[in-house]
Amino acid sequence: MILHFLKLEWKQYFRSSHWEKGIAIKIIMGFFVLYFLVAFLAVGVGGYFFLRKEFPESDPLQIVNSYLLFAILGDLVFRYLMQKLPIMNIKPLLILPIKKNKLVHYVLGKSAFSIFNILSLFFYIPFSVVLIKEGYNTAGVLGWLLTMILIIQSANFLNFLINKSNKALIIIGTLLVGLIGLQQFELANVVDFGGSIFDFIYQNPIYSLIGVIVLVVLYQLNYKQLRNQVYLDGAVATKVEEANTADLSWANKLGDVAPFIKNDIRLIWRNKRTKTVFLMSFLFLFYGLIFFTMDAYKDKLPMLMFASLFVTGGFTLNYGQFIPAWDSAHYKMLMSQSFRYRKFLESKWVLMVTMTTVLYFLSFPYLYFGTEIFLMITAGAIFNIGFNSLFLLYAGSFNRKRIDLTRSGFGNTQGTSATQFLIIIPLMLFPMLLFWIFDKFVGYNSGFIVVAAVGIISLLLKNQAMNFIEKKYIKDKYAMINAFGKEA
Template identity: 45%
Template sequence: MFKRFVSLEWKQFSRSSYFQKGIAIKILLGLAALWMIASALVLGVAAFFGIQKVMPDKDPITVVNNFVIYWFLADVAFRYFLQQLPVLNIKPYMVIPIKRSTVIHFLLGKTTISFFNFLPLFFFLPFSVLLIINDFAALQVIAWFFSMIFFTLSINYLNFLLNKNNKAFYLILTLLIAAILLEYYGVYSITEPAGYFFNTIYNKPYAVIIPLLLMIILYRFNFKFIRKDFYLDGAISKETKEVHTQELTWLNRFGKVAPFLKNDVRMIIRNKRPKQVLFMSVIFLFYGLIFYTQETYQDMPAFLAFASMFITGGFLMSFGQLVPSWDSEYYKLLMSQNIPYREYLKSKWLLMAVAVVISFILSTPYIYFGWDIYGMIAAGALFNMGLNSFITLYGGVLNRVPMELNVKAKAFSNTQGFNPTQLLIALPKIFGPMLIFYLPYKFINFEAGIIALAISGILGLVFTNFFLNKIEKVYQKNKYKTIAAFSEKK
């Protein structure tokens, strides 16, 4: 039966529109994966020899155990945003005589076969081999290695649950940030109790049973969580709730794009996922505190330009990268109306531009760090409105992943609207302003870099109609591909 499941999953994948993405994108993603694997290998080897050189009086395994807790906490956050959990379309199997347990075990097995589960191997394996070669107790090292693998798989099953419970994720993220800050300012060191725990697992090989039991418990918890709602009526039922209508008449001043703006504002007010994006956009406002408060970055002004762009570009980055996935549930209806496509795109651009302006106003307290920093933030805001907004809209052509606006706690519904292609689209948005600022700064001065960044954004605003017309043609050309992709169920 599992062989049949694998065959059906491959057919679904190979026949879908997602399989038809450009070969160049696949090559770049493959290169990115190889780079991460190579980095993990180098880190695994360098960790052993580096610790021996810097801390010759300490065992490398002890030092790694003291800080491995940060690896796992970061892994939780990394997976939440990037790991695309494989989801089986279970509805067809609900009406045929297949055991529910068989389908659920296959679904959970798919989550195990993930790049994020294999990547830690390339760190822990070479590190463990070097330990054994250098006369560390083989039994203890092997038990420790499998413990790390079991913890990794436990995080995999934990991520399956966190994707359905945003509050739990925000709690873990808050704990991670708090632990880093407490460690940095010397208030409390989480490495001591965590290090004691992981060192105990190393010193007592039979303690490998702890992460093994944790993995089994999380697996069983996921199994019961899915089985609880594994019924046809539960899968197709819809929650009915009262909706309050907002007139939003103040948006009428924007003319033809007003109806689209009203739809977007209502969507943000009423739905969970857009609210999350809005919340994350507010967090971006504090991004500058990481760079402006550190003396290290004062000698690297290109990174200051990077931070300045992010301060005002939080909403643009998080909301804009999911255009047109926000409308995937009714995109077919939207495209069947007698409305200009250009007005639809213009409304998205206008919403992002207004968000940049609001973010810039809210960033006024950064004047505390100096007028040169605030001028860089202003230049970053102009760049975001004039160029990054259009790059983001253009990238939406490659974003054909359907998304549920109200992601509920369903174990078999994880349509997040995110795909790795967006990371590639983000590269010019991130490195573009850094390069535009750095070249004039290098050959002239700091103020020249700010002026170049601001002028590039102003030129983008001047040619707004030109960019919108070009982007409209691309969207029109790919309209039916997008409609077909949004009609699929991932």
């Protein structure tokens, strides 16, 4: 029966109408996945030797164990935002003599082979092999590896239980940030505490079996939840939900763009894909930690400029590149209303600028790394507000791909076209090139001053730019209506 289910899904995937249309994007996504698999494999094989060389007085396994607690919580946050339960089209199967238990077990079993679970194994398994070859206790390493596999699978099923709860995300995110803060400001030694847990499992591998109990409990909870939903009447019944409205009266102060701002806020918070973009923008705040804390990047200033743009530009870059496709489901209705197109575009601009400003204020802790780093982040924020926001609005006039907002963002290529890849060049490489030229031939300070100056000049020319962008959208209005009217 399992093979039959797999065969049906294989046919459904390759016979779908959008398969050939999006084959180029799927190939690119495949290369990205392959890249990360190879990268994790390389780290898994060489990680032990790198740690032993850089920290000769410490045990590489203990170093890895010390940071596993942060990795597990970070993985849960990432899964919440990006992972979705792999489902099959079971509605047609409900009228056939197939046991519902088998359908549910198949769906849950399929989730165990998610790329989210496999990716981590490309580090843990080769790392464990290296440990055994280097003389570590085989039973201890195998117990440690079994624990990591069980934690990965437990996180997989835990995510499906909490995935619709924003409170769960806030709790996990707060816990992760809190633990990082406690460690960073030396209020508590979280690293040693987390490391001691996994060191204990290595020394006493029998305790890895506790993970089996946890996994079984989480699997059963998922099974009961999904089993209760697999009924034909539930599949064909119209789903009725109570609409929860938030008080957005404060937006009225924004004038003519207020109605559009309100609609955008509702659209972002009520749909999975846009909510993912919104929440992921706060994770981009930590992007700079990858570059600002590593000695390898201290002399590569253009790369620091690249990181500075992402710190405050997470929302602008991810939300802006799909304007106006976010509204594709109701674009015909919008275009039939009596309003000036300029107001519709300005609402998007206000939203991007507001989020960039909020993220900039949240980036103040980067002052810890010095005023030069923070000035670079400031320059990046000004560039995002002035140049990138306007450029993304213009680039949006070339979008012709419809987006289903209810679908998850991970692995979802809806709305993606060559436009999204081409606009990365001016958005990211242009400020890096500017910074490199002036830093090399004039001086360090001039680099981020020029980047900020381009943002300020763009901001001063905003009205002229918006007039030009509005004309482009009006010119392509009916082409967009036709394109967005087609099923993705």
